[in-house]
Amino acid sequence: MKVLILSCDTGGGHNSAAIAIYEYLKKVNVECQMLDALTLKSRQTSKRAASAYISVINIPFLFGIIYSAGSLLSNPKVKSPVYYLNRSYRKQLQDYINTNGFDTVITTHLFPAEALTALKREKSINAKTIAVNTDYTCIPFWEETELDYYIIPHEDLMDEFIRRGIPKEKLLPFGIPVNPDFYAKLPKQEARRKFCEIYNVKFDPSKPWYMIMSGSMGYGKVHQLVNAIINMHYTGVNIVVICGTNQKLKSKLEADYGDFDNVAICGYCKNVPLIMDACDVLFTKPGGLSSTEAAVKNIPIIHTAPIPGCETKNARFFNKRNMSYSSKNIQNQLIAALKMCGDDSYRNQIIEAQSRNISRNTLDKIYMFLTDLKRKEGMIV
Numbered sequence: 032m033k034v035l036i037l038s039c040d041t042g043g044g045h046n047s048a049a050i051a052i053y054e055y056l057k058k059v060n061v062e063c064q065m066l067d068a069l070t071l072k073s074r075q076t077s078k079r080a081a082s083a084y085i086s087v088i089n090i091p092f093l094f095g096i097i098y099s100a101g102s103l104l105s106n107p108k109v110k111s112p113v114y115y116l117n118r119s120y121r122k123q124l125q126d127y128i129n130t131n132g133f134d135t136v137i138t139t140h141l142f143p144a145e146a147l148t149a150l151k152r153e154k155s156i157n158a159k160t161i162a163v164n165t166d167y168t169c170i171p172f173w174e175e176t177e178l179d180y181y182i183i184p185h186e187d188l189m190d191e192f193i194r195r196g197i198p199k200e201k202l203l204p205f206g207i208p209v210n211p212d213f214y215a216k217l218p219k220q221e222a223r224r225k226f227c228e229i230y231n232v233k234f235d236p237s238k239p240w241y242m243i244m245s246g247s248m249g250y251g252k253v254h255q256l257v258n259a260i261i262n263m264h265y266t267g268v269n270i271v272v273i274c275g276t277n278q279k280l281k282s283k284l285e286a287d288y289g290d291f292d293n294v295a296i297c298g299y300c301k302n303v304p305l306i307m308d309a310c311d312v313l314f315t316k317p318g319g320l321s322s323t324e325a326a327v328k329n330i331p332i333i334h335t336a337p338i339p340g341c342e343t344k345n346a347r348f349f350n351k352r353n354m355s356y357s358s359k360n361i362q363n364q365l366i367a368a369l370k371m372c373g374d375d376s377y378r379n380q381i382i383e384a385q386s387r388n389i390s391r392n393t394l395d396k397i398y399m400f401l402t403d404l405k406r407k408e409g410m411i412v
Contacts, residue, residue, distance in 0.1 A: 035133040037143035044320030048139040051208040055394040068143035072120035117145035166319035168344035206390030207323040212304040222308035234269040317346035326385040331349035331371040353384040357386040
Protein backbone atom coordinates (compact mmCIF):
# COMPACT_ATOMS: atom_id res chain seq x y z
CA MET A 32 0.00 0.00 0.00
CA LYS A 33 1.32 3.44 -0.96
CA VAL A 34 -0.79 6.48 -0.13
CA LEU A 35 -0.68 10.07 -1.36
CA ILE A 36 -2.42 12.62 0.88
CA LEU A 37 -3.42 15.90 -0.78
CA SER A 38 -4.44 19.22 0.75
CA CYS A 39 -4.20 22.98 0.04
CA ASP A 40 -3.12 25.99 2.10
CA THR A 41 -6.57 27.59 2.25
CA GLY A 42 -7.43 27.33 5.93
CA GLY A 43 -5.74 25.26 8.59
CA GLY A 44 -8.40 22.58 9.08
CA HIS A 45 -7.77 20.78 5.79
CA ASN A 46 -4.04 20.61 6.46
CA SER A 47 -4.52 19.50 10.07
CA ALA A 48 -6.75 16.62 8.97
CA ALA A 49 -4.24 15.65 6.27
CA ILE A 50 -1.34 15.76 8.75
CA ALA A 51 -3.30 13.61 11.24
CA ILE A 52 -3.83 10.94 8.57
CA TYR A 53 -0.23 11.17 7.37
CA GLU A 54 1.27 10.81 10.86
CA TYR A 55 -1.03 7.91 11.76
CA LEU A 56 -0.22 5.99 8.57
CA LYS A 57 3.51 6.54 9.06
CA LYS A 58 3.19 5.23 12.62
CA VAL A 59 1.61 1.98 11.37
CA ASN A 60 4.32 1.65 8.70
CA VAL A 61 2.23 2.56 5.66
CA GLU A 62 4.31 4.22 2.96
CA CYS A 63 2.80 7.65 2.35
CA GLN A 64 3.49 11.21 1.27
CA MET A 65 1.67 14.51 1.81
CA LEU A 66 1.47 17.24 -0.81
CA ASP A 67 -0.10 20.66 -1.39
CA ALA A 68 -1.78 19.83 -4.71
CA LEU A 69 -1.66 23.38 -6.05
CA THR A 70 2.15 23.35 -5.95
CA LEU A 71 2.02 20.88 -8.86
CA LYS A 72 0.90 23.78 -11.01
CA SER A 73 3.32 26.19 -9.32
CA ARG A 74 4.26 27.33 -5.83
CA GLN A 75 3.05 30.78 -6.84
CA THR A 76 -0.40 29.34 -7.57
CA SER A 77 -0.54 27.86 -4.05
CA LYS A 78 0.54 31.18 -2.51
CA ARG A 79 -2.00 33.15 -4.54
CA ALA A 80 -4.81 30.78 -3.52
CA ALA A 81 -3.88 31.08 0.16
CA SER A 82 -3.61 34.87 -0.08
CA ALA A 83 -6.99 35.13 -1.83
CA TYR A 84 -8.61 32.95 0.84
CA ILE A 85 -7.23 35.11 3.66
CA SER A 86 -8.45 38.28 1.94
CA VAL A 87 -11.97 36.92 1.49
CA ILE A 88 -12.48 35.50 5.00
CA ASN A 89 -11.53 38.88 6.46
CA ILE A 90 -14.65 40.24 4.72
CA PRO A 91 -17.26 37.81 6.12
CA PHE A 92 -20.14 39.35 4.16
CA LEU A 93 -18.26 38.77 0.89
CA PHE A 94 -17.40 35.17 1.85
CA GLY A 95 -21.07 34.58 2.62
CA ILE A 96 -22.09 35.88 -0.81
CA ILE A 97 -19.53 33.67 -2.55
CA TYR A 98 -20.63 30.62 -0.54
CA SER A 99 -24.31 31.27 -1.33
CA ALA A 100 -23.51 31.76 -5.01
CA GLY A 101 -21.60 28.48 -4.99
CA SER A 102 -24.59 26.72 -3.46
CA LEU A 103 -26.81 28.03 -6.26
CA LEU A 104 -24.35 27.13 -9.03
CA SER A 105 -23.41 23.74 -7.64
CA ASN A 106 -24.90 20.97 -9.79
CA PRO A 107 -23.80 17.34 -10.18
CA LYS A 108 -24.79 17.41 -13.88
CA VAL A 109 -22.88 20.57 -14.86
CA LYS A 110 -19.21 21.16 -14.04
CA SER A 111 -18.40 24.50 -12.42
CA PRO A 112 -15.52 26.94 -12.98
CA VAL A 113 -13.96 25.42 -9.83
CA TYR A 114 -13.73 22.10 -11.66
CA TYR A 115 -12.12 23.57 -14.77
CA LEU A 116 -9.61 25.64 -12.79
CA ASN A 117 -8.42 22.55 -10.92
CA ARG A 118 -8.58 20.39 -14.04
CA SER A 119 -5.76 22.56 -15.43
CA TYR A 120 -3.08 20.78 -13.36
CA ARG A 121 -4.45 17.26 -13.79
CA LYS A 122 -1.57 16.12 -16.02
CA GLN A 123 1.02 17.10 -13.39
CA LEU A 124 -1.03 15.25 -10.76
CA GLN A 125 -1.37 12.22 -13.04
CA ASP A 126 2.40 12.10 -13.58
CA TYR A 127 3.06 12.44 -9.85
CA ILE A 128 0.66 9.62 -8.93
CA ASN A 129 1.73 7.20 -11.65
CA THR A 130 5.49 7.91 -11.52
CA ASN A 131 5.59 7.39 -7.75
CA GLY A 132 3.35 4.32 -7.79
CA PHE A 133 0.61 5.49 -5.43
CA ASP A 134 -2.28 3.04 -5.27
CA THR A 135 -4.45 5.24 -3.02
CA VAL A 136 -4.99 9.02 -3.02
CA ILE A 137 -6.70 10.76 -0.09
CA THR A 138 -7.70 14.42 -0.30
CA THR A 139 -8.93 16.61 2.55
CA HIS A 140 -9.72 19.52 0.21
CA LEU A 141 -12.19 20.07 -2.63
CA PHE A 142 -9.62 21.45 -5.09
CA PRO A 143 -7.55 18.26 -5.46
CA ALA A 144 -10.82 16.29 -5.56
CA GLU A 145 -11.78 18.24 -8.69
CA ALA A 146 -8.44 17.44 -10.35
CA LEU A 147 -8.79 13.76 -9.38
CA THR A 148 -12.29 13.76 -10.85
CA ALA A 149 -10.88 14.88 -14.20
CA LEU A 150 -8.34 12.06 -14.09
CA LYS A 151 -10.97 9.49 -13.15
CA ARG A 152 -13.17 10.61 -16.06
CA GLU A 153 -10.22 10.24 -18.43
CA LYS A 154 -9.29 6.88 -16.87
CA SER A 155 -5.75 8.23 -16.45
CA ILE A 156 -5.12 6.73 -13.00
CA ASN A 157 -5.89 3.38 -11.38
CA ALA A 158 -5.44 4.55 -7.79
CA LYS A 159 -8.41 4.49 -5.44
CA THR A 160 -9.51 8.02 -4.53
CA ILE A 161 -10.95 9.05 -1.17
CA ALA A 162 -12.23 12.46 -0.06
CA VAL A 163 -12.27 13.53 3.59
CA ASN A 164 -14.88 16.16 4.41
CA THR A 165 -13.89 18.48 7.25
CA ASP A 166 -17.17 20.36 7.73
CA TYR A 167 -20.52 19.22 9.09
CA THR A 168 -22.28 19.86 5.80
CA CYS A 169 -21.88 19.06 2.11
CA ILE A 170 -20.16 22.21 0.90
CA PRO A 171 -20.83 23.47 -2.66
CA PHE A 172 -19.24 21.53 -5.53
CA TRP A 173 -18.51 18.27 -3.68
CA GLU A 174 -21.39 16.76 -5.63
CA GLU A 175 -19.68 17.40 -8.98
CA THR A 176 -16.68 15.31 -7.92
CA GLU A 177 -16.52 11.62 -8.84
CA LEU A 178 -14.20 9.93 -6.38
CA ASP A 179 -14.44 6.36 -5.14
CA TYR A 180 -15.30 7.11 -1.51
CA TYR A 181 -16.20 10.05 0.74
CA ILE A 182 -15.42 10.09 4.46
CA ILE A 183 -17.99 12.33 6.17
CA PRO A 184 -18.14 13.64 9.76
CA HIS A 185 -21.35 11.97 10.99
CA GLU A 186 -23.99 9.45 9.94
CA ASP A 187 -26.69 12.14 10.36
CA LEU A 188 -25.20 13.87 7.30
CA MET A 189 -25.78 10.87 5.01
CA ASP A 190 -29.13 12.15 3.72
CA GLU A 191 -27.72 15.59 2.91
CA PHE A 192 -24.84 14.16 0.88
CA ILE A 193 -27.19 11.73 -0.90
CA ARG A 194 -29.62 14.57 -1.75
CA ARG A 195 -26.71 16.50 -3.22
CA GLY A 196 -25.96 13.62 -5.59
CA ILE A 197 -23.27 11.51 -3.92
CA PRO A 198 -24.19 7.79 -4.01
CA LYS A 199 -24.91 6.20 -0.64
CA GLU A 200 -22.51 3.31 -1.26
CA LYS A 201 -19.61 5.78 -1.50
CA LEU A 202 -20.27 7.43 1.88
CA LEU A 203 -18.24 6.46 4.95
CA PRO A 204 -19.43 8.19 8.16
CA PHE A 205 -16.13 7.76 10.01
CA GLY A 206 -15.84 11.26 11.51
CA ILE A 207 -13.20 13.98 11.07
CA PRO A 208 -9.59 12.86 11.67
CA VAL A 209 -7.71 14.81 14.35
CA ASN A 210 -4.21 14.57 15.74
CA PRO A 211 -3.95 11.66 18.22
CA ASP A 212 -2.66 14.11 20.86
CA PHE A 213 -6.28 15.25 21.31
CA TYR A 214 -7.30 11.75 22.45
CA ALA A 215 -4.98 11.83 25.47
CA LYS A 216 -6.24 13.55 28.63
CA LEU A 217 -4.21 15.20 31.39
CA PRO A 218 -5.74 15.97 34.80
CA LYS A 219 -6.74 19.65 34.85
CA GLN A 220 -4.36 20.77 37.62
CA GLU A 221 -1.41 18.98 36.02
CA ALA A 222 -2.21 20.58 32.66
CA ARG A 223 -2.40 23.99 34.32
CA ARG A 224 0.95 23.51 36.01
CA LYS A 225 2.59 22.48 32.72
CA PHE A 226 1.04 25.40 30.85
CA CYS A 227 2.32 27.91 33.41
CA GLU A 228 5.81 26.38 33.17
CA ILE A 229 5.91 26.40 29.37
CA TYR A 230 4.58 29.93 28.94
CA ASN A 231 6.16 31.39 32.09
CA VAL A 232 2.89 32.73 33.51
CA LYS A 233 1.56 32.75 37.07
CA PHE A 234 -2.15 32.06 36.70
CA ASP A 235 -4.19 31.36 39.82
CA PRO A 236 -5.15 27.68 39.27
CA SER A 237 -8.28 28.06 41.42
CA LYS A 238 -9.92 30.60 39.08
CA PRO A 239 -11.87 29.65 35.93
CA TRP A 240 -9.73 29.40 32.78
CA TYR A 241 -11.11 30.70 29.48
CA MET A 242 -9.51 29.66 26.18
CA ILE A 243 -10.05 31.74 23.04
CA MET A 244 -9.20 30.37 19.58
CA SER A 245 -9.56 32.35 16.38
CA GLY A 246 -8.59 29.71 13.82
CA SER A 247 -5.23 29.18 12.18
CA MET A 248 -5.36 32.67 10.66
CA GLY A 249 -6.63 34.62 13.64
CA TYR A 250 -10.13 35.47 12.41
CA GLY A 251 -12.94 37.10 14.41
CA LYS A 252 -13.66 39.74 17.06
CA VAL A 253 -11.08 38.41 19.49
CA HIS A 254 -10.02 41.78 20.86
CA GLN A 255 -13.63 42.73 21.61
CA LEU A 256 -14.17 39.40 23.36
CA VAL A 257 -11.08 39.76 25.57
CA ASN A 258 -12.10 43.32 26.43
CA ALA A 259 -15.62 42.18 27.37
CA ILE A 260 -14.25 39.42 29.63
CA ILE A 261 -11.91 41.88 31.37
CA ASN A 262 -14.77 44.36 31.85
CA MET A 263 -16.99 41.68 33.37
CA HIS A 264 -14.45 39.80 35.50
CA TYR A 265 -11.30 41.97 35.59
CA THR A 266 -8.82 39.47 37.12
CA GLY A 267 -11.49 36.99 38.22
CA VAL A 268 -10.76 34.60 35.35
CA ASN A 269 -7.62 33.53 33.51
CA ILE A 270 -7.62 34.04 29.73
CA VAL A 271 -5.53 32.15 27.16
CA VAL A 272 -5.72 33.58 23.63
CA ILE A 273 -4.48 31.63 20.58
CA CYS A 274 -3.93 34.09 17.71
CA GLY A 275 -2.81 31.65 15.02
CA THR A 276 -0.65 33.27 12.35
CA ASN A 277 -2.27 36.69 12.80
CA GLN A 278 0.71 38.68 14.05
CA LYS A 279 -1.21 41.96 13.89
CA LEU A 280 -3.82 40.61 16.32
CA LYS A 281 -1.13 39.22 18.63
CA SER A 282 0.73 42.55 18.72
CA LYS A 283 -2.45 44.51 19.48
CA LEU A 284 -3.45 42.17 22.30
CA GLU A 285 0.07 42.30 23.76
CA ALA A 286 0.01 46.10 23.66
CA ASP A 287 -3.34 46.26 25.48
CA TYR A 288 -3.18 43.27 27.82
CA GLY A 289 0.46 42.26 28.01
CA ASP A 290 0.74 43.61 31.56
CA PHE A 291 -2.24 41.64 32.87
CA ASP A 292 -1.19 38.70 35.05
CA ASN A 293 -4.34 36.79 34.10
CA VAL A 294 -3.95 37.04 30.30
CA ALA A 295 -1.63 34.84 28.20
CA ILE A 296 -1.34 35.68 24.50
CA CYS A 297 0.00 32.96 22.22
CA GLY A 298 0.67 32.98 18.48
CA TYR A 299 0.64 29.86 16.36
CA CYS A 300 0.56 27.13 18.97
CA LYS A 301 1.36 23.41 19.04
CA ASN A 302 0.20 23.00 22.64
CA VAL A 303 -3.52 23.28 21.93
CA PRO A 304 -4.34 19.83 23.42
CA LEU A 305 -2.56 20.76 26.66
CA ILE A 306 -4.32 24.13 26.86
CA MET A 307 -7.72 22.50 26.29
CA ASP A 308 -7.01 20.17 29.21
CA ALA A 309 -6.12 23.17 31.37
CA CYS A 310 -9.17 25.30 30.52
CA ASP A 311 -12.81 25.20 31.59
CA VAL A 312 -14.41 26.78 28.51
CA LEU A 313 -13.41 27.27 24.88
CA PHE A 314 -14.51 30.25 22.79
CA THR A 315 -13.93 29.41 19.12
CA LYS A 316 -15.25 30.14 15.68
CA PRO A 317 -17.08 27.02 14.44
CA GLY A 318 -14.49 25.47 12.17
CA GLY A 319 -15.19 21.82 11.51
CA LEU A 320 -11.74 20.59 12.51
CA SER A 321 -11.25 22.81 15.58
CA SER A 322 -14.74 22.02 16.86
CA THR A 323 -14.06 18.30 16.46
CA GLU A 324 -10.75 18.62 18.32
CA ALA A 325 -12.51 20.39 21.18
CA ALA A 326 -15.32 17.82 21.32
CA VAL A 327 -12.79 14.96 21.39
CA LYS A 328 -11.18 16.77 24.34
CA ASN A 329 -14.59 17.16 26.02
CA ILE A 330 -14.20 20.85 26.72
CA PRO A 331 -17.46 22.87 26.74
CA ILE A 332 -17.59 24.96 23.56
CA ILE A 333 -18.94 28.45 22.94
CA HIS A 334 -19.18 29.02 19.21
CA THR A 335 -18.56 32.67 18.37
CA ALA A 336 -19.66 34.43 15.16
CA PRO A 337 -18.99 32.10 12.22
CA ILE A 338 -17.57 32.88 8.82
CA PRO A 339 -20.87 32.71 6.85
CA GLY A 340 -21.30 29.47 4.98
CA CYS A 341 -20.02 26.11 6.16
CA GLU A 342 -19.15 27.44 9.63
CA THR A 343 -22.78 28.49 10.08
CA LYS A 344 -23.74 24.89 9.33
CA ASN A 345 -21.07 23.56 11.73
CA ALA A 346 -22.40 25.71 14.58
CA ARG A 347 -25.96 24.61 13.84
CA PHE A 348 -24.96 20.92 13.82
CA PHE A 349 -23.19 21.18 17.20
CA ASN A 350 -25.83 23.37 18.83
CA LYS A 351 -28.72 21.15 17.71
CA ARG A 352 -27.06 18.18 19.41
CA ASN A 353 -26.25 20.13 22.59
CA MET A 354 -22.50 19.85 21.98
CA SER A 355 -21.96 23.62 22.15
CA TYR A 356 -23.55 26.97 22.86
CA SER A 357 -23.72 29.28 19.85
CA SER A 358 -24.31 33.03 19.68
CA LYS A 359 -22.97 36.02 17.76
CA ASN A 360 -23.61 38.22 20.79
CA ILE A 361 -20.59 38.54 23.10
CA GLN A 362 -22.63 39.23 26.25
CA ASN A 363 -24.68 36.08 25.65
CA GLN A 364 -21.44 34.16 25.19
CA LEU A 365 -20.12 35.39 28.54
CA ILE A 366 -23.34 34.44 30.33
CA ALA A 367 -23.07 30.95 28.83
CA ALA A 368 -19.44 30.71 29.97
CA LEU A 369 -20.46 31.52 33.54
CA LYS A 370 -23.09 28.78 33.42
CA MET A 371 -20.61 26.26 32.01
CA CYS A 372 -18.20 26.97 34.86
CA GLY A 373 -20.80 27.10 37.64
CA ASP A 374 -23.47 24.57 36.65
CA ASP A 375 -22.09 21.01 36.71
CA SER A 376 -25.28 19.56 35.27
CA TYR A 377 -25.16 21.86 32.23
CA ARG A 378 -21.44 21.26 31.75
CA ASN A 379 -21.83 17.47 31.94
CA GLN A 380 -24.75 17.58 29.51
CA ILE A 381 -22.48 19.19 26.90
CA ILE A 382 -19.62 16.75 27.53
CA GLU A 383 -21.91 13.72 27.34
CA ALA A 384 -23.40 14.98 24.05
CA GLN A 385 -19.90 15.40 22.62
CA SER A 386 -18.98 11.86 23.65
CA ARG A 387 -22.14 10.47 22.00
CA ASN A 388 -21.74 12.28 18.71
CA ILE A 389 -18.03 12.62 17.97
CA SER A 390 -15.95 9.62 16.90
CA ARG A 391 -12.75 9.06 18.85
CA ASN A 392 -11.35 6.39 16.51
CA THR A 393 -11.66 7.97 13.06
CA LEU A 394 -8.03 7.30 12.18
CA ASP A 395 -8.39 3.64 13.16
CA LYS A 396 -11.47 3.38 10.93
CA ILE A 397 -9.63 4.94 7.98
CA TYR A 398 -6.69 2.56 8.37
CA MET A 399 -8.93 -0.49 8.70
CA PHE A 400 -10.89 0.56 5.61
CA LEU A 401 -7.69 1.03 3.59
CA THR A 402 -6.42 -2.37 4.74
CA ASP A 403 -9.69 -4.11 3.83
CA LEU A 404 -9.72 -2.33 0.47
CA LYS A 405 -6.22 -3.52 -0.40
CA ARG A 406 -6.94 -7.02 0.87
CA LYS A 407 -9.91 -7.23 -1.52
CA GLU A 408 -7.64 -6.07 -4.34
CA GLY A 409 -5.15 -8.81 -3.45
CA MET A 410 -2.43 -6.36 -2.40
CA ILE A 411 -2.40 -7.62 1.22
CA VAL A 412 -2.43 -11.33 2.08
